Amino acid sequence: MNTLAVLLWGAFPYVALASFVIGSIWRYKYDKFGWTTRSSELYERRLLRVASPLFHFGILVVLVGHVIGLLIPQTWTRAIGLSENAYHFLAVALGTVAGACTLIGIALLIYRRRTVGPVFLATTRNDKLMYVVLTLTIVLGLTATVDANIIGSGYNYRTTISPWFRSIFAFQPETSLMAGAPLVYRIHALCALTLFTIWPYTRLVHVLTAPIGYLTRPYIVYRSRDLRGARGTRPTRRGWEPTRPPTA
Numbered sequence: 001m002n003t004l005a006v007l008l009w010g011a012f013p014y015v016a017l018a019s020f021v022i023g024s025i026w027r028y029k030y031d032k033f034g035w036t037t038r039s040s041e042l043y044e045r046r047l048l049r050v051a052s053p054l055f056h057f058g059i060l061v062v063l064v065g066h067v068i069g070l071l072i073p074q075t076w077t078r079a080i081g082l083s084e085n086a087y088h089f090l091a092v093a094l095g096t097v098a099g100a101c102t103l104i105g106i107a108l109l110i111y112r113r114r115t116v117g118p119v120f121l122a123t124t125r126n127d128k129l130m131y132v133v134l135t136l137t138i139v140l141g142l143t144a145t146v147d148a149n150i151i152g153s154g155y156n157y158r159t160t161i162s163p164w165f166r167s168i169f170a171f172q173p174e175t176s177l178m179a180g181a182p183l184v185y186r187i188h189a190l191c192a193l194t195l196f197t198i199w200p201y202t203r204l205v206h207v208l209t210a211p212i213g214y215l216t217r218p219y220i221v222y223r224s225r226d227l228r229g230a231r232g233t234r235p236t237r238r239g240w241e242p243t244r245p246p247t248a
């Protein structure tokens with residue numbers, strides 16, 4: 001048995017899974033107040049208003065595509081009357097559009113982060129690492145889809161990558177299946193595993209707790225207090241209100 005294949009496709013997935021689960025629990029327990037997107041909406045809104053929904057709706061469709069493509073066996077989709085050709089056409093069409101939206105979205109988000117001064121200043125080293133791994137994963141996924149299916153004559157990952165992915169959760173990893181997949185798919189999967197490994201220690205934790213309405217909620221509007229229009233009869237003083245001694 002090839003040792004490298006066992007390490008990459010038999011051991012690394014469990015390291016990533018353990019880091020993802022244990023790291024998330026640890027972070028939630030010990031850094032509840034740091035569990036945030038660290039939103040930069042306050043600094044810049046014009047670009048964010050386009051880039052953020054583009055990225056988030058794109059990645060959501062990509063995620064649904066991955067759940068169907070990796071978790072649902074080919075025999076099941078065939079059993080409900082969906083032929084391999086029809087599945088392939090739908091997956092490639094939707095996957096390419098969603099992948100392109102995700103890529104354009106993240107490119108705009110990175111451009112904004114680099115060019116808007118306060119947003120750049122609020123970017124940590126940890127963010128930069130996360131952006132690199134996330135972008136690489138997206139670029140490689142899209143390259144695999146376009147290269148194999150649009151430029152090339154097609155690659156049925158549901159006979160190799162998908163059963164390997166499911167075998168991880170059955171605790172019997174079939175490493176040889178993955179070792180035989182095309183290189184770009186393998187590097188894509190390795191980048192994804194790296195992303196899952198670092199996930200709990202980055203701002204990506206917000207994905208685990210994002211409420212359903214988060215993506216469509218209106219933007220939060222911050223207003224300064226309008227003193228002239230303040231209601232009430234008592235005139236408002238400048239500065240802090242003096243504290244009163246507690247009444248008995």
Ligand code: HEM
Nearest residue numbers: 062065095096099137138141142144145157161189192193
């Ligand atoms: C171990 C986990 C993962 C595996 C095994 C995997 C595997 C795949 C496969 C087989 C494809 C389809 C290529 C084709 O159409 O022939 C794909 C596409 C893609 N992947 Fe992944 N992927 C994983 C995780 C991720 C993650 C975490 C992201 C994003 C952060 C991602 C982003 C993409 C994108 C953007 C595409 C192209 C669009 C699409 O087909 O949906 N993948 N991936």
